[in-house]
Structures are given as C-alpha cells and as structure tokens.
Amino acid sequence: MRPGPYDISLVEGSISTREELERIQQVRQDSRILVTIGACATAGGIQALRNTRDHAELKAAVYPTPSFIDALDTSTPIADHVHVDHELRGCPIDKGQLLETIAALIAGRRPVIPDYSQCAECKLAGTACVMVTHGTPCLGPVTQGGCGNLCPRIGRGCYGCFGPKEGANVRALADQLSTLGVDPAEIRDLLSSFTAAAPAFAEESRRHG
C-alpha cells in the first residue's frame, strides 16, 4: 500500500479494540477527507449493544476461554474519536450514495444525500403505509431515508438500519406503537439493532425496559 496522505479515506467499522483507537488517529492524520460508511462506523453497529451490558458476562457466554479476548467494553462510532467530514448511513450503505459522495468530493462539491425520513420515501414512491394499513410496527417516521424504500414496499416495517433521522421524534412513534398494542419488549428490540447506540434510539429504548 502506498503511504499517505490520501485524498479520501472510507472508514467502515466501529472502535471496539485498543488497536482501533490508535489506528483511527493515524487514518485521520493521513486523510484529507474522512468519510465514515455504514451503521458500525456511524453508530457503533449491532455490537454496541454491549455498551449497556456486562461485557465480561457476554464474553463468557460466547467464548470457552474469555480471558483470551482483548476488546474494549464499548463499541463506538468513529465520530466519537476523530473529526469526520461526511457520513454514509445504512447497513449496508446505498451504492448510489457512495458513488454520489465520491463523485461530489472529486468535483469539490457537497454530496447530495437525502436528509428526510424513510417515511417520506414511501410517500414519494406511493407505497401504502404498513402501519396504517396493517398495524405493522415501522421505524420509517424516525429513520433517515436513503435505502430506496426497501422494506415497506414488500409489506415489512422499516427496521431502522439507516439510523435516526436528525430531530426525529422517537417518543411519539413509540407512543403510537404502544397504542397499536405493541408490547414494550418489542418496541425496545425494534430500537435496539444496527444503530442501537445512536442517542435518539438508545434513549427511547431505555424507556421500554
């Protein structure tokens, strides 16, 4: 690999080991523009569920010799450690958004990435609302758009893999889910997946046990 500095670095994955803590400082130093890609890099990933649990117990549940495992007690997004210039949400990211971002950065302009909710994508596509028509729990109203309206169009509720939209009113959605009869554990788990540690989702899921 050629030594840096690099024009653009695409960083995937979260910070969950001591080596990664050091490596991300080096990556930042070597990069003119740092773009985080995916739910692990932008929110800590599914593995960030350990942030609120007993790490030693999790290790012991999976590994016969837990003492061999050397990892931090938390999994955190890249932006908790270094300055991030742009981020691409999603698990996985959207290919179109990646191409747009690289093309824009090469051309020296800001990438055009949607900042509206997934819910708005359904309206734009004319997809019938799964929550209104079937009472299916859906995170669309509070999740950042960009996936291309994938889940509701097959009759499935959005599971939030693009993470919370800025300014999302997660509590209002959770209240509506309760009204629909969704039990607290299900609301908690719905908010506790690939972007569980994103503050807006983490805060609301704590209210549901």
Next chain:
Amino acid sequence: MAEGTRVLQVDALARVEGEGRFKVRLEGNRVVESQFAIFEPPRYFEALLRGRSFRDAPDITSRICGICPIAYIVGASKAMESALGWEIPAAITDLRRLIYCGEWIQSHVLHTHLLHAPDFLGLADSLELAKVDRSLVENALAAKRTGNRLMEVIGGRSVHPVNTRVGGFFKAPPEDAVRALVPELEAGEAMSIAALERFAAFDYPDLEMDTLFVALRDDHDYPIDEGRIVSSAGLDIPVEAFAEHFEEHQVPHSNALQAATAEGGRYLVGPLARFNLNADRLPGDILAMAERAGLVPGCRNPFRSLLARRSRSSTRFARRPVWPGPMLRRIRRSWTCLYVPAPATA
C-alpha cells in the same frame, strides 16, 4: 540451505474476506510453528440474541458478513424453524436455494477471479490482472452482477437482503423479474466454462494433504443448505448431532473459535470437501469438465479447491434445465403468501 530461525509474517491478509494475520516460524527450511490469527474484533452475536424474539435471529446474525449474509439468514432461519417444529414447503426451500445460488455466484467469483487469480499469475491485484487479461476481469464483474441481481430480485437487496424471514419470505419475487435474469445466467454459464479452462492452466503447487473432509450430503442435489453431515472417514449424522461429533475451542492468538472433531482431529470443510463427498451429485457434463480441468474426486491438494469453486459456480449456472421451468411453476403455485405463518397457538 539457510540455517537459524526465520519468521515470516503477513500482518493483513488481503486475499481473504475478513481480517487475518499469518505468521510462520522456520528453523532452517523446516516449519516449526504457524499461526493464523483472526483479529477481527469479537461481536458476541450469540449472547446478544438472548432474550430477543426468534424472528430477530436471521437479520442480526446476517451482519456477521456482508458478502455471505444468506449463509447466516438461511442457517438462523432453519435453526429457528427446527426449534419451532415448522414444516417448510418446497416452494420456500427452492427459493432459498435460488437466492443462495446468487450468493455463491457473486462470492465465489470474487474469491476465484478477483482475490486468488492474481496470486496464481504473480500479479499484485485485480487491477493489474485487468491490464493483462481484461476479459477475465470483465467476465468476473459480469458474473458478480448476475449473482447480485439474483439476490436483489429475490431478497430485495443484494447485501443484507430484507425479504427473508423465519418461515420463508415477506413477498414472492415478481415472476417477470426472475425470468428476465435467464439470459444473464445463460451468459454466465458460458463464461464459467471458459474460466474453468483458464484456471485449469494455472500452476498449482504439488501438495497432497492427509485431510479429513466434512460436508453436507443431500439425497438429490449438490448440497448447499440441506442434507446430512458426512465425512471422508464414513461419518453420516443428522445436522442436529453436530455438537456430539465436533467441538469448538480457543487459541490465545485469535478471536475466532477453532473447530475440531470430538477426538481432537482437524478437518476441512468448503468447496473441496463438498466436491470430494458429492462428486456423484454433479451433473455428468460438469463433473467431466472438472476432471478435464484436473479436479478429480478424492483430490487432496488444497490449492485445487480453487477449481472446485469454479466447478461449483458452473453447476449453479448450469441448473438452467431445472429452473425457471418447473421451479418457477412451483413458486407460482404459492405466489401470494410465500411464508409459513406462525401457528395460531404458538
């Protein structure tokens, strides 16, 4: 000959789909120690699933790998269905096999053409390969696109598909979209046969390993996700009995669990094992092609597993006679509701 101790170490293996380090210690020219370390950080999937709904298992475990999510989706779904005692109809298992074929096509072509072929040809990477053999790389990208398309049409997304669930699928894929893939798959078959001949000409190191092969074996098909677990030593057990015959342990230098037989012996899984234990399940013309390419059942040279991967991909493309005809007819029969609903009294 060199005397004394030497250590060869590769800190980041760029030819694997993951993060690994390899270290070999030699005394003179004799290998005295080798260490394969997976330093990908632990993520505790098994522990994080506890206390959640069984319906979460496939989507969460699929995040282990974005290149082979179907392996985890199908594995986790089948585990949950088995625990629940659900019977899964043939239309669902057929569709699962089809989306699994998409994953094999795109994952294997990545492995054979883009990761391993440059090594066999002494080139730095696939970009270098494109300079000396542009069509090989173009064919690889075309096949990768076809595999991805197959996953997308059935799964709704090529990486981490959204249409799969415990019990089956959320929605049946549109028939015309599946049918539209047939020309691409036919082109892929021709490409795959040409690639097998090209790969056959590589210079494979002479290495015969005394290896125990373990793979699935199916009653009818070349196995992907169905069948019993068999070995080259005559083991033949149902999948449920795996834990009685195999065990997992840890080594200090790696985050990945290592597996052994209950007696502590090593075993090999993957394309070469599957080929050796299921050669008779391949269509005759594919087996003949593999043999002409230098891959004969009973092969103990791990380097030739590359050919097994290619033969296998050929097989997938060559399933054209089986579908879209009868397979699509079976899928269409249960067109609108391709999943098993939970029993009313769960």
